[in-house]
Amino acid sequence: MNAPLKRAYAFCARFGLRVPILLAPMAGACPPSLSIALMNAGSLGAAGVLLMKPAEILAWAEEVRSKGAGPFQLNTWIPDPPPARDPAHEALLRDFLAGWGPTVPPEAADATPPDFDAQCEAILEAAPPMVSSVMGLFPPAFVARLKERGILWIANISTVAEAKAAEAAGADIIAAQGAEAGGHRGCFDAAGAERQAVGLFSLLPAVVDAVSLPVVAAGGIADARGVAAALMLGASAVAIGTGFLRCPEARIHPAWADALARTAPEDTMISCAFSGRAGRSIATDYVRAAVAEGAPAPAPYPVQRGLTAAMRTAATKDGDVQRMQAWAGQSAAMARAEPAADVLHSLWDGARALLEG
Incomplete structure (x- = not known):
């Protein structure tokens, strides 16, 4: 057996998996059904709990534990400092957003995420085999x-410096997330998230060389070739998010699932247009307008999330992907509308054949 396969199988044996392809935690897009299907197929389940209250975290963990045969992780954000508020600028944003959805009341900008400390207590009570962090340590x-x-x-890290800091802080596994990833990237510095957009296949080998921990590769992996390439570059496993989003x-x-199938790599864009934090989505009409010259700059997180909530809700109700928060990695078109277990096994069978050949 060659070195990449030995490393992948050793990772699986150590952490109770049968397949070294993990579900990436995605806030708002990781229902229990997806994790249960993948856990029963030998993968690691995952929930992005950023928007979940403690009772919701406990309920999610209870359901996947009762129906899924395997480990899972719970993931949350490290809180940002309190956002700087600018009522005059927020008024400009409300006027702009009114052209894309319902009228936005001033109090929408007061939105706050669930209490981080309470989430941490719920995570400890849920006692998952693994937890993961983004946006810091x-x-x-x-x-x-x-x-x-x-x-x-x-x-979860996005630079070599962040990987070294995570190892020093006591992390057990490093997840190296390239700029190809859909949704929010796990950058420690919000201001630098767009400037330090390192692609996975530059980031991954540099992180593998810099730390002594197992490294999971994430960002833009959605077919067997990507899985095999990541393992060849030193990863012990890969994490896939967008690649599972079209699974039932x-x-x-x-409308979001259908749009993913038509999204070329250049049809995605990193912006702060939805939440105030840099995230990669389909380059929809709204996103292009929000980043166009003359448009008001997004408010910081989570103010922008609150301001865009009415538009996002209306877009989902109307089935209008041009206004939806349609997160997408650069390999979105490779995602397949097939059962999650079938996608998982196809990816691993194909990657293993490439590595053995």
């Missing part, structure tokens, strides 16, 4: 509590 006291309970920590178990809006 867990506080040392929380890391100590994870280790007391034997819960492994996957630290993902339960995303049909």
Whole structure:
């Protein structure tokens, strides 16, 4: 057996998996049904719990634990500093957004995410085999509590410097996320998220060389060739998000799922147009207008998320992908509208054939 396959199988044996292809945690797009299907097929389930209250976190974990035969992870954001508020600029944004959806009331900008400390307590109570972080590192006291309970920590990073910091902070696994990834990237510095857009196949080998921990490759992987290439470059496993979104178990809006199939790599765009944090989505009419010259700059996270909520809700109700928060990685068109287990096994069978050949 060659070195990439030995490394992948060793990762699976260590962490209770049969397939070294993990579900990437996606806030708002990781229903229990998707994790259950993948866990039962030998993968790692995942939930992005950023928008979930403690009771919702516990309910999600209870359902996947009762129906899924395998491990799972719970993922949350490290909080940003309180956003700088500018009422005059927020008024400009409300006027702009009114052209894309319902009238936006001033109080929409006051939106706040669920309490991080309460989420952490719920995560500990749920006792998943693994947790993961994005946008920074867990506080040392929380890391100590994870280790007391034997819960492994996957630290999502986007630069070599972040990977080294995560290893020093006690992470057990590094998830190296390239700029090709859909949705929000796990950048520690919000201001630098768009400037430091490192592609996966430059980031991955540099991170593998810089740390002694197992590295999971994420961002733009959606077919067997990508899986095999990541393992050849030193990854122990890969994480896939967009590549599973067209599976029926993902339960995303049909208009979003259909649009993914038509999205070329150059038809995606990184912007702060939906949340105030840099994220890659389909380059829809709204996104292009929001980043055009003369458009008001997005407010910081989570103010922008609150301001765009009415538009996003209306777009989903109307089935209008041009106004939806249609996250998409650059390999979106490779996603297949097939059962998640079938996609998983096809990816791994194909990657293994490439690596063995």
